[in-house]
Amino acid sequence: MTDMSDVFLDAAIEAGKAIMSIYENGIDVSYKHDASPVTIADEKAEEIILGHLVSAFPDIPVVAEESVAAGRVPDIEGKAFFLVDPLDGTKEFINKREDFTVNIALIENGVPVSGIVYAPAKGVAYRTTGDGAEKLSLKDGRVAGAVAVSCRAAGQNLIAVASRSHNSPETEAFMKKIGVADFTSVGSSLKFCIVAEGLADVYPRFGRTMEWDTAAGDAVLRAAGGRTVGLNDKPLPYGKTRQAEDSDFANPFFVVWGS
Incomplete structure (x- = not known):
């Protein structure tokens, strides 16, 4: 059986490589009908992610930001489905800040049950596990370390x-x-x-x-x-x-x- 978390990780890492290549070599910006910015990095990363998801899980529909903007919206009525933002924080990306991410999630019955957030410029990713969540450190496209993460109890401040x-x-x-x-x-x-x-x-x-x-x-x-x-x-x-x-x-x- 294909491990969904591994597919998410592989897709995010490959998309991140494409994004970083554009980040380092020049960014051409255009604008969608709602005046939000979009770059070739958004489009290339989405293409990569969709390739991984469709290959591994052909029966699960994918709702992805740039596809929806282009009018490609699958039927998700009563179905589990993927939600994809190939480059979240496009403004950060354009302005050469590092806090932009690749986002992939699985939705079941209206609930996000599995997901990964990868920040390629920072070399970190956060993802769900079977019993919680973890933070990964990545180097040269490979996982170099992992540590469990959890929310803290709120104090007075x-x-x-x-x-x-x-x-x-x-x-x-x-x-x-x-x-x-x-x-x-x-x-x-x-x-x-x-x-x-x-x-x-x-x-x-x-x-x-x-x-x-x-x-x-x-x-x-x-x-x-x-x-x-x-x-x-x-x-x-x-x-x-x-x-x-x-x-x-x-x-x-x-x-x-x-x-």
């Missing part, structure tokens, strides 16, 4: 992590309301991983995101003992289509909590 590119007054107000003592700004889905690793207690997101932005990090976070909830305090669901108030796969505002 909460530490928050927030978006570098998409912070908002609502986020600032929420952090003040819950008594955040300090916070750091980070790009991409690494914010989920920082909470999963026990380096922060909360990540509030009062801004628009899509399911492929959050699924892999959310899978790691939940496996590490945390939770991601909407403003109704219910777990953030996945596979949201035919939404009256927003487009398919769009997320509501949410808050990530550690233990």
